[in-house]
Amino acid sequence: MFFPPFCMPPSTESRRQYQRYKLEMMKAFRDSLETRLAAVNAAISTVEQQISQEGE
Incomplete structure (x- = not known):
């Protein structure tokens, strides 16, 4: 089996x-x-909805 030296280019x-x-x-x-970004965006949306519902 032949192994080229490490200095040879790939x-x-x-x-x-x-x-x-x-x-x-x-x-x-x-x-x-x-x-992960989709999960974070969904969590943000949920919290925003909860905040807006509390204000009513």
Whole structure:
């Protein structure tokens, strides 16, 4: 089995694989943040509604 030395630049295919992995990780991170943001927005809306109902 051949192991290239560490000083060799990565192959084009390994770079593409890393870029695909990185993209999938960033998409998963974004989806998680969007879910959390939706929950926070819903909580804010609920509290705003409760405040406006108390004022009536």
